[in-house]
Amino acid sequence: MLDIRLIREQPETVREGLTRVGADPSMVDQALALDGRRRELDTEAASLRAERNAGSKRIGGIKDPAERDAYRAEMRALGDRIGEIEKALTGVEEDQRQLLLTIPNLPLPEVPYGVDDRENVVVRTVGEPRTFDFEPKPHWEIGAQLDILDIERGVKLSGSRFYVLKGAGAALQRALIALMLDLHTGQHGYTEIYPPAVVREECLVGTGNLPKFGDNLYRDIEDDLWLAPTAEVPVTNLHREEILDGAQLPIRYVAYSPCFRRERMSAGRDVRGIKRGHQFDKVEMVKLCTPETSREELDSLVNDAEDVCRALAIPYRVVQMCTGDLSFVAAIKFDLELWAPACGPEGGEWLEVSSCACFTDFQARRASIRYRPEPGAKPAFVHTLNGSGLALPRTLIAVLENYQNEDGSVTIPGALRPYMGGRERITRAEAL
RNA sequence: GGAGAGAUGGCUGAGUGGUCGAAAGCGGCCGCCUGCUAAGCGGUUGUAGGGGUGUUAAGCCCUUACCCCGGGUUCGAAUCCCGGUCUCUCCGCCA
Numbered sequence: 001m002l003d004i005r006l007i008r009e010q011p012e013t014v015r016e017g018l019t020r021v022g023a024d025p026s027m028v029d030q031a032l033a034l035d036g037r038r039r040e041l042d043t044e045a046a047s048l049r050a051e052r053n054a055g056s057k058r059i060g061g062i063k064d065p066a067e068r069d070a071y072r073a074e075m076r077a078l079g080d081r082i083g084e085i086e087k088a089l090t091g092v093e094e095d096q097r098q099l100l101l102t103i104p105n106l107p108l109p110e111v112p113y114g115v116d117d118r119e120n121v122v123v124r125t126v127g128e129p130r131t132f133d134f135e136p137k138p139h140w141e142i143g144a145q146l147d148i149l150d151i152e153r154g155v156k157l158s159g160s161r162f163y164v165l166k167g168a169g170a171a172l173q174r175a176l177i178a179l180m181l182d183l184h185t186g187q188h189g190y191t192e193i194y195p196p197a198v199v200r201e202e203c204l205v206g207t208g209n210l211p212k213f214g215d216n217l218y219r220d221i222e223d224d225l226w227l228a229p230t231a232e233v234p235v236t237n238l239h240r241e242e243i244l245d246g247a248q249l250p251i252r253y254v255a256y257s258p259c260f261r262r263e264r265m266s267a268g269r270d271v272r273g274i275k276r277g278h279q280f281d282k283v284e285m286v287k288l289c290t291p292e293t294s295r296e297e298l299d300s301l302v303n304d305a306e307d308v309c310r311a312l313a314i315p316y317r318v319v320q321m322c323t324g325d326l327s328f329v330a331a332i333k334f335d336l337e338l339w340a341p342a343c344g345p346e347g348g349e350w351l352e353v354s355s356c357a358c359f360t361d362f363q364a365r366r367a368s369i370r371y372r373p374e375p376g377a378k379p380a381f382v383h384t385l386n387g388s389g390l391a392l393p394r395t396l397i398a399v400l401e402n403y404q405n406e407d408g409s410v411t412i413p414g415a416l417r418p419y420m421g422g423r424e425r426i427t428r429a430e431a432l
Numbered sequence: 433g434g435a436g437a438g439a440u441g442g443c444u445g446a447g448u449g450g451u452c453g454a455a456a457g458c459g460g461c462c463g464c465c466u467g468c469u470a471a472g473c474g475g476u477u478g479u480a481g482g483g484g485u486g487u488u489a490a491g492c493c494c495u496u497a498c499c500c501c502g503g504g505u506u507c508g509a510a511u512c513c514c515g516g517u518c519u520c521u522c523c524g525c526c527a
Contacts, residue, residue, distance in 0.1 A: 009488060042482050046496040053496090056508040057450070068507090075507035243442080243479090376461050376477075 001100050001365045007031050017106030020113060020323040027103050034096040041089040048082045101211055105362040107323045108295075108332045114322025120335075121322065126306070127315030129339050129348065130402060136342040137408075139400040140273040143169060145408050146428055149274065160271075161263065161278045168426040172399065172412070173281065173392055175419035177256050180283040180308055180389055188304045190254035190285060195234035197258055198225045203237040206367030208329035208359075218260045218278075227260035231284040232386045237367055239288060243379045244371040250289035250297055254389065257282065273343055274393045275351065281392040287385040288369065291361065294383035295332075298358040302334050305354045305389045311415040314398050315339040317350060330357035336390070338398040351394040356387030 015025035062068040143149025148169025154162040204210040218227040270276035309316040321333040337350035361381035370379040
């Protein structure tokens with residue numbers, strides 16, 4: 001949510017920002033109209049209430065019964081009038097809130113301009129894609145032959161976009177999760193969190209998934225709860241409606257969690273393999289920090305995520321989103337993409353395994369997450385950031401496809417071996 | 433699922449139609465004192481909106497709202513009434 005004062009005082013800046021991300025700048029004018037009306041009603045209601053408060057205090061002092069009754073009637077009429085104005089005010093306030101909840105965040109000035117994902121900028125590419133002296137197979141073939149990935153039975157259980165990991169496949173995913181958590185907690189200073197996978201509506205409003213993107217979420221109508229599409233939601237909301245001590249910032253959390261997405265908007269996309277499922281696991285990093293440090297915290301966040309790619313020794317690249325490809329909430333965003341040699345339409349493909357973004361105070365304002373810069377100082381909104389570290393299915397794809405051997409076996413990356421009982425390979429025999 | 437209790441400021445915890453944004457204590461902050469020092473004294477200390485002054489600053493002034501949420505009664509509600517939500521305790525069930 002943008003600060004209404006920013007819209008009021010620098011409308012042109014906001015219009016420019018909205019235009020840069022491809023949003024409708026006239027939302028600024030709608031917001032200003034509502035804001036003007038809101039303040040008008042607020043001022044009027046406040047002054048009438050002041051009048052009534054003063055009047056009510058005097059009532060006890062009036063001796064003459066007739067005079068007192070008349071005065072009472074007067075106050076009652078005043079009260080009715082206040083009631084009407086308050087009703088109008090409540091309506092305008094709600095309209096304004098709803099509008100503000102649908103206005104996207106503004107991009108940082110450094111974000112390159114672009115209309116859509118074709119104008120994203122590759123910042124750096126690390127590692128050389130392996131050259132194969134045989135035809136590399138896509139992961140769904142590798143997984144089926146090793147009997148570690150069962151897509152058909154996943155569909156039987158739960159429908160399309162579900163799958164089952166079996167034997168060494170399940171163990172490999174578990175090893176990846178453990179590696180990531182150990183790396184981020186042990187070397188990068190994150191505190192591990194195990195959050196609920198099911199959250200209240202306010203949490204999703206806080207992170208910006210609602211009200212605009214509810215169609216990508218699973219919902220339990222009976223208890224009015226939602227399945228979290230990412231650990232970002234519960235973890236960012238840990239400090240919702242709190243005022244943190246400035247001295248405890250930055251806060252860095254890392255959480256492993258299942259994620260649930262309807263993917264209705266992606267019908268027909270990425271249908272083969274396990275690249276895009278309704279349920280997947282992810283290790284997610286979340287940071288809360290002061291506005292002064294958020295930019296450098298983003299760089300270190302990206303680096304922390306890259307560390308996983310480096311540990312796995314798989315080629316990857318860092319891509320900066322242009323203004324047109326920022327999410328609704330992000331002010332600046334970098335994606336990490338792992339190389340997968342065989343699962344794309346024409347062979348090799350870069351797989352998005354992490355989105356690292358700074359949301360400035362956009363989420364913090366929605367979720368009311370504040371901090372006190374100094375003892376006794378006024379509370380201010382924190383900046384929030386998050387990034388995957390990493391998303392499991394696609395990382396699994398990259399491991400299987402990059403480390404496959406001609407005989408159909410898969411070599412286990414060195415960093416994962418301690419988590420798999422020292423094993424070096426997954427073969428058909430071992431999987432069974 | 434059954435029964436009961438409760439929801440007040442950063443925390444603990446009073447309050448009961450107006451003089452209550454709310455006692456007291458703790459914690460925080462500022463200052464003072466001090467050869468009894470893991471102490472003492474004094475002051476101060478919630479959040480948000482609007483208006484005014486000010487350089488669209490800091491600061492200051494005025495005002496309104498907020499004692500879980502939403503309605504109602506009343507000239508006036510933290511306080512009374514109704515509805516809801518949440519939390520806790522006990523019983524049952526259960527990984």
